[in-house]
Amino acid sequence: xxxxxxxxxxxxxxxxxxxxxxxxxxxxxxxxxxxxxxxxxxxxxxxxxxxxxxxxxxxxxxxxxxxxxxxxxxxxxxxxxxxxxxxxxxxxxxxxxxxxxxxxxxxxxxxxxxxxxxxxxxxxxxxxxxxxxxxxxxxxxxxxxxxxxxxxxxxxxxxxxxxxxxxxxxxxxxxxxxxxxxxxxxxxxxxxxxxxxxxxxxxxxxxxxxxxxxxxxxxxxxxxxxxxxxxxxxxxxxxxxxxxxxxxxxxxxxxxxxxxxxxxxxxxxxxxxxxxxxxxxxxxxxxxxxxxxxxxxxxxxxxxxxxxxxxxxxxxxxxxxxxxxxxxxxxxxxxxxxxxxxxxxxxxxxxxxxxxxxxxxxxxxxxxxxxxxxxxxxxxxxxxxxxxxxxxxxxxxxxxxxxxxxxxxxxxxxxxxxxxxxxxxxxxxxxxxxxxxxxxxxxxxxxxxxxxxxxxxxxxxxxxxxxxxxxxxxxxxxxxxxxxxxxxxxxxxxxxxxxxxxxxxxxxxxxxxxxxxxxxxxxxxxxxxxxxxxxxxxxxxxxxxxxxxxxxxxxxxxxxxxxxxxxxxxxxxxxxxxxxxxxxxxxxxxxxxxxxxxxxxxxxxxxxxxxxxxxxxxxxxxxxxxxxxxxxxxxxxxxxxxxxxxxxxxxxxxxxxxxxxxxxxxxxxxxxx
Amino acid sequence: xxxxxxxxxxxxxxxxxxxxxxxxxxxxxxxxxxxxxxxxxxxxxxxxxxxxxxxxxxxxxxxxxxxxxxxxxxxxxxxxxxxxxxxxxxxxxxxxxxxxxxxxxxxxxxxxxxxxxxxxxxxxxxxxxx
Numbered sequence: 001x002x003x004x005x006x007x008x009x010x011x012x013x014x015x016x017x018x019x020x021x022x023x024x025x026x027x028x029x030x031x032x033x034x035x036x037x038x039x040x041x042x043x044x045x046x047x048x049x050x051x052x053x054x055x056x057x058x059x060x061x062x063x064x065x066x067x068x069x070x071x072x073x074x075x076x077x078x079x080x081x082x083x084x085x086x087x088x089x090x091x092x093x094x095x096x097x098x099x100x101x102x103x104x105x106x107x108x109x110x111x112x113x114x115x116x117x118x119x120x121x122x123x124x125x126x127x128x129x130x131x132x133x134x135x136x137x138x139x140x141x142x143x144x145x146x147x148x149x150x151x152x153x154x155x156x157x158x159x160x161x162x163x164x165x166x167x168x169x170x171x172x173x174x175x176x177x178x179x180x181x182x183x184x185x186x187x188x189x190x191x192x193x194x195x196x197x198x199x200x201x202x203x204x205x206x207x208x209x210x211x212x213x214x215x216x217x218x219x220x221x222x223x224x225x226x227x228x229x230x231x232x233x234x235x236x237x238x239x240x241x242x243x244x245x246x247x248x249x250x251x252x253x254x255x256x257x258x259x260x261x262x263x264x265x266x267x268x269x270x271x272x273x274x275x276x277x278x279x280x281x282x283x284x285x286x287x288x289x290x291x292x293x294x295x296x297x298x299x300x301x302x303x304x305x306x307x308x309x310x311x312x313x314x315x316x317x318x319x320x321x322x323x324x325x326x327x328x329x330x331x332x333x334x335x336x337x338x339x340x341x342x343x344x345x346x347x348x349x350x351x352x353x354x355x356x357x358x359x360x361x362x363x364x365x366x367x368x369x370x371x372x373x374x375x376x377x378x379x380x381x382x383x384x385x386x387x388x389x390x391x392x393x394x395x396x397x398x399x400x401x402x403x404x405x406x407x408x409x410x411x412x413x414x415x416x417x418x419x420x421x422x423x424x425x426x427x428x429x430x431x432x433x434x435x436x437x438x439x440x441x442x443x444x445x446x447x448x449x450x451x452x453x454x455x456x457x458x459x460x461x462x463x464x465x466x467x468x469x470x471x472x473x474x475x476x477x478x479x480x481x482x483x484x485x486x487x488x489x490x491x492x493x494x495x496x497x498x499x500x501x502x503x504x505x506x507x508x509x510x511x512x513x514x515x516x517x518x519x520x521x522x523x524x525x526x527x528x529x530x531x532x533x534x535x536x537x538x539x540x541x542x543x544x545x546x547x548x549x550x551x552x553x554x555x556x557x558x559x560x561x562x563x564x565x566x567x568x569x570x571x572x573x574x575x576x577x578x579x580x581x582x583x584x585x586x587x588x589x590x591x592x593x594x595x596x597x598x599x600x601x602x603x604x605x606x607x608x609x610x611x612x613x614x615x616x617x618x619x620x621x622x623x624x625x626x627x628x629x630x631x632x633x634x635x636x637x638x639x640x641x642x643x644x645x646x647x648x649x650x651x652x653x654x655x656x657x658x659x660x661x662x663x664x665x666x667x668x669x670x671x672x673x
Numbered sequence: 674x675x676x677x678x679x680x681x682x683x684x685x686x687x688x689x690x691x692x693x694x695x696x697x698x699x700x701x702x703x704x705x706x707x708x709x710x711x712x713x714x715x716x717x718x719x720x721x722x723x724x725x726x727x728x729x730x731x732x733x734x735x736x737x738x739x740x741x742x743x744x745x746x747x748x749x750x751x752x753x754x755x756x757x758x759x760x761x762x763x764x765x766x767x768x769x770x771x772x773x774x775x776x777x778x779x780x781x782x783x784x785x786x787x788x789x790x791x792x793x794x795x796x797x798x799x800x801x802x803x
Contacts, residue, residue, distance in 0.1 A: 447757050450757040450777075450778040450779050451684055451687070451757060451778060451779075452686070453778070453779035454684075454687050454690070454778045454779040454780065455684075455686045455687050455689070455690035455691075456779070457779045457780070457781060457782070458687075458690045458691065458693075458694050458780075458782055458785075459690045459693065459694070461782050462693060462694060462697055462782075465697070487779055
């Protein structure tokens, strides 16, 4: 540009010199040629002017007229101080004076105000011209408007500053190379991340830097291959992660530098140190996995959805509850999780965590909310196998650190059995209460019967002694028999009720079985003799059982008196004990009336009598029930065997042989305590 | 007073039945309808076998024994408790040493007479039941 300006100036100076000489030589003889020359000057777009040594304008072109806002005629003969403000005029005169003092070429920049009012940056190129004697005749000046160029230069400079500042301020290490892979720029962060030694940077060669960076890589070969590949495939973008030997992880991003028309100028490489982020991600991933593992093994059926309601966790318990395995639901949305419960996809509790309670209560009347967690019970008819089930469910939103909802979790518990157990508990409590009332009544009745029975028992024998009529005596005997029945019933009641409570450890004593049997046989000795019965006792004298002596005696006496009662005359009663590993079984067998299958099932029930019309006198119907309670209190078993009516009956019971029963009872005591 | 047997019971029927029974056996019987009544006879000089009902209104059998002992009227007597209770009574604590026997209601004539004759002879021989 400057060269071309000087070329114009040289041409113009030559022309002006020629002009001056021609004017002098030819004068007005060749006006046509002068006109041509003026036209030529006028075609020059830059303002051109000339002055004489008295600083007066002696000529100019059209562009100068436009610039100055005066016509050439108005301009000629005037000096700068007649045309410009004083400050500008002084400057122009000073420059002109300098040029005349040092003839030749002059070039300087300056701001000048154009006639249109704009202030523009201009380069003034001026030169003196001589006459044929070499004396300076004046000067010629050309003004070159460089305002646009200056602005463009400033814009470029600004862009450069912007880019370099961005590079330096970037948290990424940035390396820019040209089309020959030679380094154009490296920012401070790149040097920090890579730890590049200063001497490598001073050399400003790319190969040593690349070689150094390669040594940092955990897999240098792969790194080099990728770099080579990208230099060979100039248009490709790439983003990947680099693992360094020192444990760092870098996020590498590279783009080609392309002009709008696709010309390749080089490549920009960006490296970000993501070591901490990776570690945090890894930790988050591990934490997340731990949470998923915990959810997996939660005993309650649990699942988790993301913000798009897609299932991201589905634990074993819910697999078991719903029959849907993970593969069938993971990653799926559209309320897939509700199908096992309602047979169709529909919103369930987990979908309602953000809803107002009054909206949810339509579907879940028992809904409650604590904080952001919902709790409810739901009845699901025909769940899976067609059962009606009760579920307890809780759902809560999952929030990120900013409190934004990123998903939700729901746990479901099948409480059907619990509900049924609750109902059963109520029923049993009611039954227990009823039983307690009955027992209290029985105790009271037993007690209250004793007082009125006392005078009866005292007086009836007296009455009998005082009458002589046999018929009346027979009636009194009948009364006595019935009074004795009532007395026996009251005593059995008392015994039965006393057996309700479990045995305390200190109540156990070691009882020799055969002695207890003989004691009971002695009580029935009269009846045995009357009926001509014989007893065969096969019990090892060494067998000792831990038992409450009174209860064991009651048990044996009941069984023996039953056997005596139901034996035919001259019958045999067999009392046998068998030793097992930990228990002793005792059987009492008679040759009496026997029992049917129905009787076998019921004879241990309270007040059950094989004689359906309950005509059997002298028995309470509680004897075998008492036996059952006693055996149960001793943690044994009791049952009846009979081949049928007329085939005799065998009652068998088991007891612990040694101290097991006592230990068992002690354990119970500890547990209860 | 020559009688050696006293029954203390608030039930009139029992008292009367006992009276008839003992009369038939030729034994004189003093009947007391309350603990207070019993103390009255003792203060009047009764010494012998006392058949004491446990459950009585106002002053029960145990309260009566406590009074007997407290008033120094125990010596020369044998106390047999008549009880319909099935389990030990908390009120008897500390008084068992003054009770020679317990007969559970309803009792048989034989067992009652046997007891009375035994403890009566015990008293006549100079011992006491305690």
